[in-house]
Amino acid sequence: MHTDTERCVRAVRSKDSRFDGWFFTAVLTTGIYCRPSCPVVPPKVENMTFYPSSAACQQAGFRACKRCRPDTSPGSPEWNARADSVARAMRLIRDGVVDREGVPGLATRLGYSARQIERQLLAELGAGPLALARAQRAQTARVLIETTGLPMAEVAFAAGFSSIRTFNDTVREVFALAPGELRSRAARSAKPPATPGVIELRLPYRAPLNPSNLFGHLAVTAVPGVEEWRDGAYRRTLDLPYGHGIVALTPHPDHIACRLSLTDPRDLTLAISRCRWLLDLDADPVAVDEQLRADPLLAPLVDKAPGRRVPRTVDGAEFAVRAVLGQQVSTAAARTHAARLVTAHGTPVDDQEGGLTHLFPAPEALAGLDPEQLALPRSRRRTLTTLVEALADGSLRLGTDTDWEQARAELAALPGFGPWTVEVIAMRALGDPDAFLPTDLGIRRSAQHLGLPATPAALTARAAAWRPWRAYAVQYLWTVDDHPINHLPAQGSPS
Template sequence: MHTDTDRCVRAVRSKDARFDGWFFTAVSTTGIYCRPSCPVVPPKAENMRFYPSAAAAQQAGFRACKRCRPDASPGSPQWNERADLVARAMRLIADGVVDREGVTGLAARLGYSTRQIERQLLAELGAGPLALARAQRAQTARLLVETSALPMAEIAFAAGFSSIRTFNDTVREVFDLSPTELRARGARSRPAPTTGMLSLRLPYRAPLCPDNLFGHLVATAVPGVEEWRDGAYRRSLRLPYGQGVVALRPQPDHIGCRLALTDLRDLTIAISRCRRLLDLDADPTAVDDLLRKDPLLTPLVGKNPGRRVPRAVDAAEFAVRAVLGQQVSTAAARTHAGRLVLAHGEPVDDPAGGLTHLFPAPEALAELDPGRLALPRTRRTTLTTLVGALAAGDIALGVGSDWDEARTNLSALPGIGPWTVETIAMRALGDPDAFLPTDLGLRRAARDLGLPSTPSALTARAEAWRPWRAYAVQYLWASDDHPISHMPAV
């Protein structure tokens, strides 16, 4: 979009927050870059420069605006909508792969050469993987400086910088403030940091309907791993460097996020996974505008616009849970998952609530005794085969995976049919066009609304909902009076 100058200028002049994260506006006379909704008086059009990423603006020599904080914009919805190389690379960079494994590790995960990846990222985003990861490190550093009382040396290490000097230079270059000045500025507008806990605000594009989003997560919560407490969804997190516990609370203009981490190097990854879980980088206007074109969906969208697709913080975990949930009630699926957690999960420390374990990793489940599972024989075979394939790396379901390839590999496993494949595609892979025409709840909702209710006829009708069929599913499910459709009581 950043190449459409007229459209960008109109968005800046109208301070349209819908475009935050889509592009960034730099001002040649001030050397500052902003989000489109920046509250300051818009500059003259001839002084505006537009960039597709914060990293590109930084590479061009611009500093982040101290007023609108463009580095804290919602992410571009493209990276969760698309399945091409650039989108997969951006999801992996957000998950910290470049910081942990370098550009060669990123390339290995994607199956391309480093030169190909750098060329495509530069062409579309104006910055290569190292610059994009550097911009992300700068944002992590700012969060830690402003929300914790940690010494600057610990912050530099946790944010992924190789030295204190690089940390200081980067913060000054990006924010035009020293780390000490940044902390003092943030302290004027924020409460004092809580020891051992990070309190953050996760932005999103309005509108956001939290009902089905939090309702679904809580109704399907695995005991010991997830809970609803004091108006917040809480869960344990398995992260690259350690463990975490997060509490996510819906607010009128943001999601309140409280994080406790055993290793602060996991902060960026934890935030990325929470945003993905709640689908916070979606573009609800684009989704709802398309779905409203179907006259039978119009009332549903008009009643509660901005529905999101509840996703997952761990794709392998969700795949296991999807198999456990085949042809059983929500309560039964939670019971089966809870037994696995007690038998094979890793303990976590949660003084603030009732979380006791991490969901077991595929490697821990690969050795389980199928005879001890209270499941039909065929489903036991399905579960053990899936776990073995995940543990061996034969099936990739991570943020950088190829959606079509994952579907093909899942379909080849015994006992995994179209419903399970599409459920995993929707929640674990994050495909916004995943569709479940055989789902009984969806067919019942379609019938009650006057839509076709047979799988083939419903699939044909849903062609007009592409590429947002997963969101149409949420609107249809929410028309039924089921716990997944409603916010839990506080």
């Protein structure tokens, strides 16, 4: 979009927050870059230039605006709506892979050479993987500086910097303030969290956002010990590269409040990325709803409660296991089966603020389980053990960078994986915005109620007009039934 100067200028002049994260405005006369919705008076057109990423702005020598903080914009919705190599690379960089594995590790995961990845990212984003990762490190450092009392040396290494000097130079260059100045400014405007070691931040999103189905779905399907709804927040444990964490996510009218407790602050980048992915916060709801609203039978559902997101997962392997446990049983039964696995094979954690007790067991921890101990039909035991083996040995990967169609083919080849299980994993674990569930009983009932075709083949044909947003159409169709997943849980007692 950044190449469409006229459209970008209109967005800047109208201060349209819908375009935050789509592109960035660099001001030639001041040397700063802003988000489109920056509250300052827009500069003259001849003094504006546009970039596709904050990293490209920084690489061109521009500093982040202190008013609009463009580094905190929602991410571009493009990277979650595409499955090509650039989009997959951006999802991996967002997860901190370059910091942990370097550019060679990024290239290996994508099946390309480092030079090919560099060339593709430069062509589309104006910055290579190192520059993109550097911009993300700067933002992680800012969060740690402003929301924790960690010594600056610990902040530097937790954010992924290789030296204190590089950390200091980068913060000054990007934010035009020294790390100590950033902390002083934050201390004047915000109070520190009451609990030491807890990081509190706001997760931005593009409006509108309807929290009902998003948090309702997560709360109703929560696995005891791993997830809970407590005091208006969805809470869960996180299994992370350097340790583990506990997060509490609370919906607000203009942001999601995120409260993180991490055993190692180096996991902050990935923890934030996983939370944004879980809640689908980088979506473009205006574009989605506009297309779905064009169908006269869907339009009333969209108009009634616009901005529905697709509730995802923090771990693709975890969700695949839970999807198998949920085959042809009630939500309550699926939670019971999952809770038994958690108690028997999950890693215990200490939760000082609630009732969370375990991490969900990794595939490696489940690989040796005795199928005879599972209270499941024999065919489903085979389905689960085969899935776990494939996940544990690496022959099946279900990450944010996974090729969607390849994963579908690999899942369909496993015993007991029909279209519903494959598509629900594609929708919630892989994040394919076009995943569709025409065989789902709730979808078929909703279709019949609305006057849509009720048979899977006919409904799929009708749904072609909703592409590439059929996963969002599913969220609207599920609202036809008055199911608990469509409502925020009552305040008070945990789920």
